Amino acid sequence: MIGLDTNVLVRYLTQDAPGQAEKANALVAAAEAKREKLHLDVVVLCELVWVLRGAYDLDKDAVCGALEKILAAAQFSINDRDHVREALAQYRAGGGDFADYLLGSRNRSAGCNATVTFDRALKGSPLFRLL
Secondary structure: EEOOOHHHHHHHHHOHHHHHHHHHHHHHHHHOOOOOEEEEEHHHHHHHHHHHHOOOOOOOOHHHHHHHHHHHOOOOOOOOOHHHHHHHHHHHHHHOOOHHHHHHHHHOOOOOOOEEEHHHHOOOOOOOEEO
């Protein structure tokens, strides 16, 4: 199995840098042909959201759609896939950042009653408590 860095995933998804996109496409195709999974760490997914929202100015719906496709793709191994799904649902409905919701979900799984935050955008989420 091979792990992907965020920049490789971005090139594969956006196809905006032809030389790098071609290499990313070839890597994905080769893995598919070998029935080999490509690993995406949750940090990569958090960075992906940040890049797509910030650098590419995509709206939340487009970013959520991209994450849903990644989660549905059998070729990707994703650690904490259930937490990513929960974070995606919270992100789609809430005002906070995807990374915050992922953190809250993982903290709850670790036994935390809530994650304490100053971020008012997370008010109302069952995963967080405002300090």
